[in-house]
Amino acid sequence: MSDRWVAVLAGGLSHERDVSLRSGRRVSAALRSAGVTVEEWDADAGLLPRLRDHRPDAVVIAMHGGEGENGSIQTILDLLDIPYVGADPAACRRAWDKPSAKADLRRAGLQTPDWVVLPQSAFRELGAQPVLESMVARLGLPLMLKPDQGGSALGAQVVRSAAELPTAMVGSLAYSDAVLAEEYIDGVEVAVPVIEDADGTPRALPAVEIVPESGVYDYTARYTAGLTTFHTPARIDDTTAAKVAHLAVSAHRLLGLRDVSRTDAVVSRTGEVHFIEVSVSPGLTETSLVPIAIEADGGSFGEIYAGLVDRAIARSQKR
């Protein structure tokens, strides 16, 4: 039980505003059920004065995409000296930029699908066709195409033929100025939340296996209850499960993340575990993976987040 009061930040102006509002409502309700006093605030022009005037004991950032994940809000909270759950700004930036995160993990010897990241200007200046051909030659088909930043699978597509590629490019570039093209790994899609214990040790929760009805875990499959079946724990053998957990904890540590993160990975048909991306502000909606994993682990979503709030406050008191 906590006697702290917390501001949950949700909304903002990113493409994921709607998801964020749902995450905010869900985590607020969970915190309240754990005895925490909660106010839900939109991240708008009035946020700074509100934070300054009301100074919550801690902030839970339930914003997805943009300012909630790229370190901006975290920087503001640091400036105001208000404790918050989650990674510091520098770590957020490392995780937010998918190619940077992949490069960090590859350097550490972890597997991630081969990739190419290119800004829109490269296609314009070098000519789209030869660049696309080189991309396909390097990564093969099918390949995964997504914005280099952002979440909720917005702008992400599996491209199965070269003919689909230009249109898919236009779709991905609608969300960001650069695209990340990735080798497509056929296999079992899993998500592994990592929660830090009271002493700060990151611990992987059971991997959630994601089986979308349509075969693609896109926006609709993510946020329409029932269109995806989740298996917790994932239907993988113990050795693979350990590798998946190791990957998630490694990503959390290598990128300097804090409190909570969610690593998305694919287990290939041959049992290799590939890092896809990591989120510092994972979805907390009714259909999101972190609450599912916490529940599968026998935990209480509200109690876990209340514990993270207490840790954030304790951290600030030590400074």
Next chain:
Amino acid sequence: MTTSGQPPERPGARSLDPHLQRYAARAAGMTASEVRALFAVASRPEVVSLAGGMPNLAALPLDFLSEQMASIIADEGMTALQYGSAHGVPKLREQICEVMALEGVTGHPDDLVVTVGSQMALDLVTRIFVDPGDIVLAEGPSYVGALGTFASYQAEVRHVVMDEHGLVPEALGAALAAADQAGRRVKFLYTIPNFNNPAGVTLAVARRAEVLEICDRHGVLVIEDNPYGLLGFDGQIYPALRSMDSDNVIYLGSFSKTFASGLRVGWALAPHGVREKLVLAAESAALCAPTLNQMVVSRYLATHDWKGQIKSFQTMYRERRDALLAGLEQHMPAGCTWTRPDGGFFVWLTVPEGVDTKAMQPRAVTARVAYVPGTGFYADGFGSRQMRLSFCYPPPERISEGVRRLAGVLSDELELLRTFGPAMSRVLSGPQTPAPDTA
């Protein structure tokens, strides 16, 4: 799936909706969508929303309304807060007939059913006329809320082309002949003849009799949806289709655009036999439209200069329309065309070939401007080159700024298409259709 229709029971397997196998087929399209998610951003004040069709209520006499509502509760609370008849408050039905008389409609209050907005009226009409698989004709493009209603009753929507003078009679005749030849049943034509949502065009008066005659000849009912009819910017009022044919036209009306959308008061005026069924359908759908809200509308019509109020709405919306059209003229890149409405809320914009307005929407949201992609206004996947721009809500200077932003987004998108264009030629054969400004 098991034969019992229950979800499979597997250890650790979890579907977040255990009722998934139980839904009716008509619920199939009810899923989360990226387009809807982006509209959540459009509601923020930083974004110039040319997307929503929210009436601008700024000109309403709120103090006066507040007094009137208090008086209704104080003087007639026992009636206002009680269930009412599914038919509607009698006095209001009489007053609605006076409103419709402005458009030449001579209806009897008994043939009128008050509904929760005209959306409910449309739902009731579809409910009593349409069986799954029946064909409904609608203008192309058509009101997205109507398409949703038709989908929920599993109708097959076929669009009929419009040009700058509205529905094209020859296209209507051809669509009906094609259905006849195929032995298919067309239940009705759904039309928004005045200041069409989303196209902004108006059915030419000279075409109205012809449209009615064609439908009559083929034994097809006409559903005339007319929420914007009194919002002609020069005060012009077109004769309602219902005024020209009282036997074969069901007229749907609303106070949402001429008074207050939040009160949700609309109506259907139907031929006598149809009205009986509408009342019974209304009873099973909602028991009755909210009595208090009906009494508020009635009091407003009785005590306020509602015609003067409509004039002030006309002036306000005309200024906004002018701002939008001027912005389009000034900023839009070559190859764009658009309609020029003389009333209502909407302009229909067609962008150069190759641009997919739905795919471009995230870029627009990033630039803090919102619109509705054209595909939402077609039941068959058309409209990828179009978008609906509404001018009803933001003030003129915000509309100008919104169009400036939109033009920038479009220019960026065109540059992207120039970059990828040659490689895209093989996949650009997606649905395209003549739009009201280009047909």
